[in-house]
Amino acid sequence: MRLSFWEITPVALFVVFIAPVAIVLVSLTGDYSDNWTHLYQYVLTRYIANTVYLVTGVSILVTIVGVGTAWLITNYNFTGKNIFEWALILPLAVPPYILAYTFTGLFDTYGTANNLIRDLFDLGREFIFFPKVRNVPGAIIVFSFTLYPYVYLVSRMAFINQSRTMLEAGRTLGLNKFQTFYKLGIPMIRPAIIGGLMLVIMETISDFGAVDHFAISTFTTGVFRTWYGMYDIETAKQLASLLLIFAVTLILLERYSRKNASYSNAMSLYKPLYLTKLKGIPNILAFTICFTPIFIGFLLPILELSYWALNYKLDFFNDKFITTAWNTFYLALIAAFLCSLLAVIINFSIRYKSNNYLKVMSSFLTVGYAVPGLILAIGVMQMLTYFDQSFISEISNFVLTGSIIGLVLAYVIKSYALASSTIESGYQRINSRVDDVARTLKTSGWSLLAQVHMPLLKTSFLTSMLLVVSEVIKELPATLILRPFNFDTLAVYTYIYAAEERMYDAAAPSIAIVMVGLIPIIILTRMIRTSRPASRD
Amino acid sequence: MTALEIKDLSHFYVKGKNVLSNVSLELEEGEILSILGPSGCGKTTLLRIIAGLEKETGGSILMNDQIISDHFHTVLTENRDVGLVVQERALFPHLTIINNVMFGVVGSKSERHATAMRLLKLFKVERYAYNYPNEISSGEQQRVAIARAMAPNPKILLMDEPFGTLDQSLTNQLRVETRKILKDNKTTSIIVSHDFDDALSMSDKVIVIEDGTIIQSGSAKDITHISREKSVKFSSIKANT
Structure with missing residues (x-):
């Protein structure tokens, strides 16, 4: 049987995408060094405990904030509701490490917030109002207020699709408004909440920048220290494998929970929810509940970063910034284009x-x-490294390791899911009969793709590119490890300054990262508005 | 000359549950055949197999006495020289009407343009040549879809419930016009429908399929006589197979 390009490419990509993960996992079957014994005896328990503590705290807080705000926005009309509806997604533009940097800048002993309190109340330098944030509870707040939009988004979509008739049935069976919320509203959208929560947990356990800045020992900081501190790549891989197994277990659990829970509206006729108008104290309460996460997760870091940028570093658009921004954008564009193209082909x-x-x-x-x-x-x-040592060094002086190729490859593998889901949803809008007809008109393979599909997928392709660009710009740990020598991106630039406690210098690249991160959020907001089944008002 | 010959064609998706069983038929050049049957009887599958969009599990298909599909050979859809019209019309939304019709035509740009315009005039939609599909009515879209399928001058034109979504008066009008154009152009055609009136007003030959087997075949008049009652039952089923 002769295989075509369309059958070979997915297999080839599968090999390239799986190989790096397999290489890490295979390390578990190798020898365990003294460093491993040291880690096992002295720090592994701390890594596990901190990671579990972090994940549990973040899960609880994001569920409260994400589901609570989604319920309010979907069921009630209150002051600022129309703005909160989309503004609650804004913290997604702020990577946790940037919020961590601004938190320390704000709440450290001599940070902006403590200084402000001292100035306002004319207190001495020894007075400390805000508690320390460089600890696990501080990290829980940072992760929760940057990642809750994942839970908010899925809960909001699920609440929107909940039929009024079901909730009304609950009310006629004697439930009050709050009981309707936690006895009917929440259980019915549980699969969606778990899905959103899973994304939050994955982001939390993957993070390096925030936990490193707060000096919290977790798996990611452990892997980094083992590699760059002990120079022991094998032990670092073994440690990374444990984290990977944890991540895969979570995904499998989530899939399993979804398999057993099909809470759709299929059996009942959909009727949109009525909005209840809130007045007085309930109105103020709803406003405060929705405003607080936006304030902590978006406004506070933006205000602090802008304050630093304007007051301390007026020349932030210097050569170094421009070079770094250019590096970031062209890398992100290459990765986004490749990723989207591969997603289209697959x-x-x-x-x-x-x-x-x-x-x-x-x-x-x-x-x-x-x-x-x-x-x-x-x-x-x-x-x-294997390619370099085995055959590339034989044929040329070029070294793949530490080149842009490695960086782009990592970005493509990491962001492929984003591109693929966008292209897939684009394809769902193209009737398969279009292909049938095109084939009878002698159009197949590349010409079918170029002449029929690509023009119809134009918007999906651009959306995919934007999503990948914003993801790549934020990516820190992979960039730190794989970047070529003396090659900085905005995320690395921010990290290096923050690591040196030069927060004012980190402000400009941080703002740039947040601004780029806003692009997919605007797209997302538009998508949510157009996907709503019926007007609520 | 025999334009299409199907011999003992069978097809299944799940082994032991045949969608089509031992279907055989012949179609002469310029003839119009209607395949009638209720939803799920296998008529659309038969059309897709003739188009090469699905591969039969048994039997053979010949076009102009050349094997296009059997156990050993399969000519790909794009090389079969067939035209396809579907109920959903499937016009390319990013192309203007004229570009839709020119799409499958080969030759210089002026030749392709002339062919497309000729067909648009035949179907009385030439004034929409530079409009996009979403700017014209569903009846006009259907005319364009048939024109597009005829434009490359296919050996056989396949139409799957071509008037399924149109209102009755428009359907009656289009049936008459389409038959005239097909006959004038001597286009060998197969129309799949669950509507008996489609078969009666458009075809020379009719076959009736039930549960994947041909239960009746003959001229439109013969079938009218035999199974008018049965086909009324088909007409009430709107869903496509």
Whole structure:
């Protein structure tokens, strides 16, 4: 049987995407060094305890904030509701490490907030009003107020799709408004909440920048220190494998929970919810509940960063900033273009060949999104080192390791899931009969893709590129490890300054990262508005 | 000359549950055949197999006495020289009407343009040549879809419930016009429908399929006589197979 390009490409990509992960996992079967014994005896328990503490705290807080705000926005009319509806997503533009930097700048002993209190009340320098934030509770707040939008978004979509009739049935059976919320509203959207929560947990366990800045020992900081402190790549890989197994277990648990929970509206006729108008104290309360997460997760860091940028570093648009910004943008654009192109090719292959094994193969390609950037970077680096040593050094002086190729490869693997889901939803809007007709008009393969599909997928392709660009710009650990020598991106630039406690210098690149991060949020907001089943008002 | 010959064609998705069983038929050049049957009887599957969009599990298909599909050979859809019209019309939304019709035509740009314009005039939609599909009515879209399928001058034109979504008066008008154009152009055609009136007013030959097997075949008049009652039952089923 002769295989075509459309069948070979998914297989080839599968090998390239899975190889870095497999390289890391294979380390578990190798020898364990003295460093491993040291880690096992003295710090592994702390890594696990801190990670579990962090994940539990963040999970509870994001559920309260995300679900609570989504319920209010979907069911009530109150002051500022129309703005909160989209503004509650804004903290997604702020990576946790940037909020961590601004938190320390604000709440450290001589931070902006403590200084303000001292100045306002004419207190001495020894007076400290705000408690320390460089600890696990501080990190829980940082992660929760930057990541809750994941839970907010899925809960909001699920609440929107909840039919009024079901909730009204609850009221007629004697439940008050609050009981309707937690006895009916919440259980009915549980699968959606778990889905959103899973994304939050993955982001939390993958993070390096925030926990490193707060000096909290977790798996990611442990992997980094083992590699760069002990220079022991094998032990770092073994440690990373444990984190990877944890991540995969979470994904499997989430899939399993979804499999057993199909809470759809299929059996009841959908009727949109009525909005209840809030007045007086309930109105103020609802306003405060929705404003607080936006304030902590978005306004506070933006205000603090702008204050630093304007007061302390007026020349922030210097040569270094421009070079770094340029590095970041062209890298992000290359990765975004490649990622989106591959997503188009793979999704086209599945549709064109209507082959089940291609579908299964393609689902494995999205695995990169669940793999922490740090682990992916280790795997990619090992893979490139193998290529360099085995045959590239024989034929040229070029070295893959430490080149932009490795960085782009890691970005593509990490962001492929984002691009693929966007292109997939674009394809769902193209009737398969269009393909049938095109084929009878002698159009197949590349010409079908170029002449029929690409013009129809234009918007999805651009959306995919924007999503990947914003993801790549924020990516820190993979960039730190894989970047070429003396090559900085905005995220690295921010990290280096923050690590040196030069927060004012970190302000300009941080603002740039947040601004780029706002692009997909604007797209997301528009998508949510157009996907609403019926007007609530 | 036999334009299409199907011999003992069978098809299944799940082994042991045949969608089509031992279907055989012949179609002469310029003839119009209607395939009638209720939803789920296998008529659309038969059309898709003739188009090459699905591969039969048994039997063979010949076009102009050349095997296009059997156990050993499969000519790809794009090389079969068939035209396809579907109920959803599936016009390319990013192309103007004229570009939709020119899409499958080969030759110089002026030749392709002339062919497309000729067909648009035949179907009385030439004034929309530079409009986009979403700017014209569903009846006009259907005319364009048939024109587009005829434009490359296919050996066989396949139409799957071509008037399924149109209102009755428009359907009656289009049936008459389309038959005239197909006959004038000597286009060999197969129309899949669950509506008996489609078969009666458009075709020379009719076959009736039930549970994947041909239960009746003959001229439109013969079928009218035999199974008018049965087909009324089909007409009440709106869903496509």
